[in-house]
Amino acid sequence: MRRNQLGGQIGTDPIFTPTSHTGRPPPPMTAPFGRPRLTLSTEEQALFDGQRGPTLQKTIRAVVDYGEIFGASRLIPLRGAPHHAVSWGSRGIEPLLRLYRDLADAGLRTYAPFTSNPKPMDPVHLPMDPDQLTALEGVFGFMEELERLNLELGMRSPRDWSCACYEPEMGNTPEFGDYLAWSESSAVSYVNSVIGARSNRNPIGIDMLCSILGKAPYFGLMTDRGRQATWLIDVRTSRLHQVQVLGSAIGLRVMEGIPLIVGLDRFLSRTAAISNGYFKDLGAAIAGNGGASLIHIEGVTPEAIRWGRDLLRDGFETYVVDDDEIERVHAGYPNLWRNRHGTPKRVYLGCPHLTVEQMREWARRIIDAVDAVGGSKIGIPTSLFGSPYVRSAFKARHPELADRLKELGVTIPSSCPMMWCSTPLEDAELVATNSNKTRVFTTARFFNDDVLTDLIVTGELSKGVG
Amino acid sequence: MSKPERGMTPRVFRGRPVFTGAATGLAAVSSIPFDTCASYVDVLISGARSGLCRDTANEELYEHDLIDTILCIPQTIGSNSATTLWMTLVEQGLAPRALCLANSIDATVASGLVLADHWIGRRVVTVDSLGLEFLETVKTGDTVKIREDGTVEIRPTESN
Numbered sequence: 001m002r003r004n005q006l007g008g009q010i011g012t013d014p015i016f017t018p019t020s021h022t023g024r025p026p027p028p029m030t031a032p033f034g035r036p037r038l039t040l041s042t043e044e045q046a047l048f049d050g051q052r053g054p055t056l057q058k059t060i061r062a063v064v065d066y067g068e069i070f071g072a073s074r075l076i077p078l079r080g081a082p083h084h085a086v087s088w089g090s091r092g093i094e095p096l097l098r099l100y101r102d103l104a105d106a107g108l109r110t111y112a113p114f115t116s117n118p119k120p121m122d123p124v125h126l127p128m129d130p131d132q133l134t135a136l137e138g139v140f141g142f143m144e145e146l147e148r149l150n151l152e153l154g155m156r157s158p159r160d161w162s163c164a165c166y167e168p169e170m171g172n173t174p175e176f177g178d179y180l181a182w183s184e185s186s187a188v189s190y191v192n193s194v195i196g197a198r199s200n201r202n203p204i205g206i207d208m209l210c211s212i213l214g215k216a217p218y219f220g221l222m223t224d225r226g227r228q229a230t231w232l233i234d235v236r237t238s239r240l241h242q243v244q245v246l247g248s249a250i251g252l253r254v255m256e257g258i259p260l261i262v263g264l265d266r267f268l269s270r271t272a273a274i275s276n277g278y279f280k281d282l283g284a285a286i287a288g289n290g291g292a293s294l295i296h297i298e299g300v301t302p303e304a305i306r307w308g309r310d311l312l313r314d315g316f317e318t319y320v321v322d323d324d325e326i327e328r329v330h331a332g333y334p335n336l337w338r339n340r341h342g343t344p345k346r347v348y349l350g351c352p353h354l355t356v357e358q359m360r361e362w363a364r365r366i367i368d369a370v371d372a373v374g375g376s377k378i379g380i381p382t383s384l385f386g387s388p389y390v391r392s393a394f395k396a397r398h399p400e401l402a403d404r405l406k407e408l409g410v411t412i413p414s415s416c417p418m419m420w421c422s423t424p425l426e427d428a429e430l431v432a433t434n435s436n437k438t439r440v441f442t443t444a445r446f447f448n449d450d451v452l453t454d455l456i457v458t459g460e461l462s463k464g465v466g
Numbered sequence: 467m468s469k470p471e472r473g474m475t476p477r478v479f480r481g482r483p484v485f486t487g488a489a490t491g492l493a494a495v496s497s498i499p500f501d502t503c504a505s506y507v508d509v510l511i512s513g514a515r516s517g518l519c520r521d522t523a524n525e526e527l528y529e530h531d532l533i534d535t536i537l538c539i540p541q542t543i544g545s546n547s548a549t550t551l552w553m554t555l556v557e558q559g560l561a562p563r564a565l566c567l568a569n570s571i572d573a574t575v576a577s578g579l580v581l582a583d584h585w586i587g588r589r590v591v592t593v594d595s596l597g598l599e600f601l602e603t604v605k606t607g608d609t610v611k612i613r614e615d616g617t618v619e620i621r622p623t624e625s626n
Contacts, residue, residue: 021546021573062584069484069576085546092510095553099585139511183546203549203577 023201023293055106067217075215080174082114082211085183089142110154111214115165122415162387164353169389181210189283192294196302228313235263244436247285265299288437336443344432348417350385351435363401379459483616487591489564494535502548536610537562552578567594
C-alpha cells in the first residue's frame with residue numbers, strides 16, 4: 001500500500017487553485033460588509049419559519065445562508081433533474097450521511113429523480129484481486145448506506161451513476177435556460193456551455209438540499225451578468241490539437257474567468273463535437289485546471305451563437321493560443337510517479353465518462369493497432385470508462401467491436417477512474433491516461449492518444465517518452 | 467506594499483462577518499492557501515481525533531495543533547470532500563475556534579460551516595475579505611479578538 005500522495009483528496013473535484021469553487025469569481029466585497037439579505041416569497045418564508053417542520057426549516061435556512069454568502073438575491077425554482085457529486089462512501093462523508101438520514105426520515109425527496117457521479121469501484125467490470133478488494137472496501141465502507149439513502153431520497157435507479165449523466169443514453173439532459181443546482185464540475189460545465197442551462201458549481205450537501213427544496217440561490221452563473229465572458233481566447237493553432245491540452249492551457253490561464261473561445265469553429269461542427277466528446281473533455285479540462293464552469297465557443301455554443309462577441313464584458317482580457325503555446329503547456333506537466341521512469345501498470349481512458357462514439361473510436365484504434373502487429377492480446381490492463389447506459393448502447397450498436405475488445409482484454413467499467421487513482425492501492429500508482437482532469441487530481445501521467453495506443457499494444461512506453 | 471510595522475499596539479482590521487460571533491484566541495497563520503483535506507488527512511482517512519496539521523506542503527502549520535486556534539489564511543483549497551470534513555471537525559471538537567480569511571470565503575468551506583451551523587448546531591466564527599495586509603500583520607501566537615461586526619483586533623505577543 002502507498003500513502004495517498006495527494007493527502008487524502010478523495011472526491012471527484014479537488015481544486016488546488018485559490019478560487020471560489022462556485023465556477024466563477026465572487027463579486028469584490030466592499031464596505032459596508034454586512035451580508036446582503038436574500039428576499040423570500042411568502043411560501044419560502046413559511047418554510048424558513050418552520051411551518052412545515054424542522055427538517056425543511058434547517059434545509060431552507062442552510063440554503064439561504066449559503067446563498068447570502070455569495071450574494072444571492074433570491075431563490076429560483078429548479079427545472080430539469082438533479083445530478084449529485086457524492087458517490088464515494090468513505091469515512092469522510094459520515095456527517096453528510098447523517099444529514100441524508102435526517103432528510104429521509106422526514107420523508108423528504110428531491111424535486112425530480114436524480115442521478116449521481118460514478119462509484120469508486122466496479123468489481124464486475126474492473127476486477128480486483130482479493131487484497132485490493134478488501135482494501136477498497138475498507139476505504140469505501142459506507143457505499144451501501146450511501147446507495148440506500150440516495151434511493152430513498154429520489155435517485156432514479158441503482159444504475160444511474162455516471163459523471164456524464166447528460167449523454168442521451170443516460171438521459172439526464174436539461175434544456176436551454178433550465179436552472180439547476182449541480183455539483184460535478186465537468187457536468188456543470190457541459191450543461192452550462194453546450195446546452196445553455198444555468199448552474200453554479202455547488203458544493204456537496206448544498207446540492208442535495210437545493211434538490212430537496214427544488215430551489216437554489218440565484219447568483220453567479222445563474223444570472224445574465226454572471227455568464228458574460230471575461231476572457232477572449234484566440235485560438236490560432238494550425239490544427240485541432242488534442243482537446244485535453246487546449247482545455248488545460250485555457251483553464252490554467254483564466255482560472256474562474258469565463259472564456260469566449262474564437263477560432264475553434266474552423267475545426268469543429270457542433271454535432272460532431274458533441275458526439276465525439278470534444279466539448280465534454282474541453283470543459284472538464286478547463287474546469288479541472290482552473291475552475292471555470294462555463295465556456296462560450298464562437299459560432300458553436302448556444303449563447304455564443306445568439307449573442308456573439310457581445311458576450312464579452314468590458315475590460316475583458318485576451319489569451320492567444322498557438323501551436324507553441326500548446327507545446328509549452330504540455331511540456332510543463334510534471335511526472336508525479338514515484339518511480340519516474342517506471343513502466344505503467346494501467347491505462348485509463350474516460351474521465352469524464354466516454355460517449356458511445358468515443359468508445360467506438362478507441363475500440364477501432366486499439367483493434368487496428370493490435371492487428372497491425374499481429375497480436376492477440378493487449379500489453380497492459382486497459383479500461384474504457386463509461387456509464388452502464390453507454391456501455392449497453394456501445395455493445396448494441398457495435399457488437400463486433402465490443403466482442404473483439406473483450407477478446408483482447410479491454411474492460412469497460414462504469415466506475416470513476418480518478419477516484420480509483422486516489423486510493424491507497426499500490427496499483428493506483430503508474431497509471432497512464434489521456435484525461436487532463438485525472439492528471440491534475442491524481443498522480444496519473446498524461447500522454448497523447450498516439451503514445452497511449454502504442455503503450456496499450458506493447459505494454460511499454462515508446463523510446464523517448466518515458 | 468511595504469511590510470507593515472509591528473509594535474505592541476493592537477492593529478485592527480475590518481472584514482465581512484460570514485458566520486457572525488465573537489471569539490478570542492491565539493492565531494495560527496498560513497500565508498499559503500490552506501488545503502483542508504491534506505491538513506486533516508488523519509481525520510479524513512483514519513478517523514483520528516486530532517487537530518494536528520499534517521500537510522507537509524504547509525511549512526508554517528505542519529504539526530501545529532489547530533484546535534481552538536484562530537486560523538488566519540488567504541483561503542482554502544482542496545477536495546470537495548472538505549465540506550464534510552469541516553462538519554466532522556466541528557462535530558468532534560477538532561475545528562479551529564474561528565477562521566479569518568484574507569480573501570473571499572470559498573464554496574467548500576462555506577458549505578461545510580453552513581451545514582455544521584444548522585445540522586450540528588455549532589458555529590465556527592468566520593470573517594473573510596480581511597485583505598492581504600491583515601495576513602502580513604498577524605503572526606502565529608498573536609492574540610486575535612473577533613467582534614460580531616467583523617472587526618478583528620491583533621495583539622502581538624512579545625516573542626513576535
